[in-house]
Amino acid sequence: MYVSEWENGKRKIAGRYAEILRNILGLTSEELSGTSARAASPIGADGYDELIGRIDSARNVSLGLVQTFMDQTELLRTMDRQMGAAGLVDQMTGHLAKLEDALTFAVLPDTRRPVAVALAGAATLAAWQALDVGAVERAWRHYELGKRAAQEANEPMYLAHAMAEQAYVLCDAGRPELAVELVRDAWRIGVNRLSPRLQAWLHAAEAEICARAGMRDDCRRSLDRAASCLPDGPEDRDPDMLSIFLNGGHLARWRGNALAMLGDDDAVGSLYAALDASDPTFIRATAGLRCELAQAHLAREEFDQAREHLRHARLLARRTGSVRHRRRIEQITGRLY
Known part of the structure; x- marks a missing residue:
């Protein structure tokens, strides 16, 4: 009854319910109540x-x-x-x-x-x-x-990173071609002022987005560029750009994901290599990796393996509350049955 009254604006969401719903749904107070964004504190006419x-x-x-x-x-x-x-x-x-x-x-x-x-x-x-x-x-x-x-x-590194991540919003909204343009523009803005690890990250992001746009050759070229830029060794953190985690294991996952979207048989080997090297503390990333393995096995018509990885992905997505991964799991599940 309360839910219906909240939705119809007949009852205000009380504080204790609001806190529970914010944590479940991942919403801000303004989004939950439907009010405008946080207003600035008034200074006053003579303030x-x-x-x-x-x-x-x-x-x-x-x-x-x-x-x-x-x-x-x-x-x-x-x-x-x-x-x-x-x-x-x-x-x-x-x-x-x-x-x-x-x-x-x-x-x-x-x-x-x-x-x-x-x-x-x-x-x-x-x-x-x-x-x-x-x-x-x-x-x-x-x-x-x-x-x-x-x-x-x-700070061109921060600008390029924000632009490239923003391209994923366009991808999820069904505009991968526009996303490709945005991630390439991010590269042009940051050219010659980016760390090697961020350069590799941008190329890998472009490869994934090209795969989602069906641009097979562009995807492979970007993956090769990412591998050529990435510093050697197990270190994954970019000291100049703390948002970036990328090493050979992470790039193997990215490669496998992109190839899986293209239906390439090479995807499975790259993804299992990434799973073996994955950091267990990256729970949400592991959920994504399991989705990618399910997708790769599905492309090979290996349905039992695809279901097993989807089961793991679903459990991890529940732990993190990831709506994005749950949607992806539902999409892959719909292709299985």
Whole structure:
């Protein structure tokens, strides 16, 4: 009864129910209630004292505090990959709000730039989390915020990364050709100013998106470029771009995923190599890998193996609350039966 009354606007969602629903659905308070986005606190007609107070507070943002912001982003990133995004909406929303306020009232470039860098990284993480829980408009807006912050900070690596991830929103919306254009534009913007690991990541992302667009030759060329750019060794973290995790094992998974979408027999070997090398703490990534193995076996008409990987994927998707992976599981399941 309550659900019907909430949907029809006859009853307001009480605080304890709102908290439960936010965590289950991965929604912000505004999205749950249908109200507009967070309004700025009023300064008032004669509120110069309050304005100056905010400007002074922003001016006092030290590099140590910026590092605290970035440490909080890192904590949220770790929690996200292990537990999923649905239960982190409130924390992520509050984190972004603090960073936006710090940037809004910072005046001089030497204060604004480090805050903008921190905001660019946090906004892109928030966008990927929103995409994972199916909040596509929120994801798009967060990517736009991340891009603006990266431009403010004059950080082409952050800008290219945000643009390439934003291309996945277009893919999920059924516009892979436009997504290809966006990820290639990201490369052009960052050319000669990107770390080797980020270069490899961009090529791998382009390969996957080309596969989704049915561009077989472009996909293979991008995979080869990714392999040529990727630094040797087991290290996967890019010290210059903390959002990037990529090594040979990860790239094998990406290769297998792209080839599976193209129906290539080589996909299965790459995906099993990636599964053997996978980090068990990357729960959501492992769910995606299981989906890719199911898809690869399905292309080979190996239905029992496909069902087994789907079973594992479904369990992992439930653990993380990933709407995106659940949709993918349903799509592959529909092709099995």
